[in-house]
Amino acid sequence: MEHSFTINIYFDESGKNQVKPHLMGGLSIPAVYYEKPKIQELNEVIKKVSIHWTKYDGDSKERNSIWRIINTFMDEHYLLKMNVISYNQSRIEESAKKLKDTLEDAADQTIFMKFPERIIYGLLRKYGTYVQLDTKIFIEDDTKYHNTKYDLRTQLFQQLNIQSIYRGERFIVKSAQYVKKQEQIGIELVDLLLGMVRSIIRNEMPTSRRVREKNQLIIKLLLSNPNFYAFIKNINYFEWSNAPSLVEVDFETYLNIFMSCQLPNFHMD
Numbered sequence: 016m017e018h019s020f021t022i023n024i025y026f027d028e029s030g031k032n033q034v035k036p037h038l039m040g041g042l043s044i045p046a047v048y049y050e051k052p053k054i055q056e057l058n059e060v061i062k063k064v065s066i067h068w069t070k071y072d073g074d075s076k077e078r079n080s081i082w083r084i085i086n087t088f089m090d091e092h093y094l095l096k097m098n099v100i101s102y103n104q105s106r107i108e109e110s111a112k113k114l115k116d117t118l119e120d121a122a123d124q125t126i127f128m129k130f131p132e133r134i135i136y137g138l139l140r141k142y143g144t145y146v147q148l149d150t151k152i153f154i155e156d157d158t159k160y161h162n163t164k165y166d167l168r169t170q171l172f173q174q175l176n177i178q179s180i181y182r183g184e185r186f187i188v189k190s191a192q193y194v195k196k197q198e199q200i201g202i203e204l205v206d207l208l209l210g211m212v213r214s215i216i217r218n219e220m221p222t223s224r225r226v227r228e229k230n231q232l233i234i235k236l237l238l239s240n241p242n243f244y245a246f247i248k249n250i251n252y253f254e255w256s257n258a259p260s261l262v263e264v265d266f267e268t269y270l271n272i273f274m275s276c277q278l279p280n281f282h283m284d
Contacts, residue, residue: 021046021149024135025201029069029209036216040099041134042205046151048094049201057084057200065196066203068210073228081207081232088204089242097205098137098251099212099266100130106257120164127160128170133261135171136178137251139186148186150175155202156193168193212250212266215273221280234281237274244270 023046028039048054064080071077088095104126111122118124135152142148152171154160160167172191179186194202214229221227237244252266 017145017147019147019149021151023049023201024138024150024152025154025199025205026131026135026152027155027202027206027209029206029213034217035103036101036213037104038099038101038209038213039130039134040097040205040209040212041131041138042201042208043096043138044201045094048091053087053090054200057087058198060084061197061200061203066207068207068214068229070225071210071229071232072225073231078228078232082236084200084204084207085236085243086240089240089246092242092246095246096138096251097208097246098134099209099253100134100261101216101252101254102126102130103256110257123159124165127167128165130255131167132171132174132178136175139175139179140182140184142185144185146185150186150188152188152191153194153199153201154191155206156195160193167191211247212252215247216269218269218273218276220276227280230277231281234274234277235283237270238281238283 022043025042025044026040028037030037060080060083064076066077066080066084071081107125108122111118111125114121131154139148139150152168154167154171168191172188175186175188178184179188196202211229211233214233219226219230221230237247248267248270250266252264252269253261254264255261
């Protein structure tokens, strides 16, 4: 009676070596939904228009592409699940100093090995007895995830399968692979959502065109699409600041503060 169910997980990070917050996120999407024609058509969109939330300043082609991507995926938002961790980079780097003679890159390995594993494990755990979860993991290709000393793809494949056995979970990681920008819409989506989460947390006043346009687009999406609002407020959001465990925070509190502050500046065009 066991049922096999395949999900794709897309992973990315946002904000490292920038001002806080520093974020990592994983997005799970059922393969049967991801393979629908309306979703696959978005792969053609990202090949024609380069989307970078960090650089977004209101360009109409980029805005229209973002609008289409978000609203298309949100048609069945309840099928998507997202985990985000905000970590204190300076605390990690400070703690890693005591290991500099033993493990030179302890800070990077903590950030790029441990946190991704926690994020993705959280998306895979606690499925029912009668489900076998076949999982494919996709990571944006970047040298910060793989070099001569460590490889996130291998780490996730090995450690998550070991965790599944050790903890009696129902998932199997079938594959983990790197994907370049503008190749898979899933990678573009998690990058986009993570950037929006970061903008919501930062809640900057519109003192520049870039900030203004980002805030305007987020607010417009939230007001025009109840599914997007429901998805964003239900993101599983955690904060880490040199504590033994992650602290779960209700992301809706950040969202409500953002909307309260930004709505007076919003103009529906």
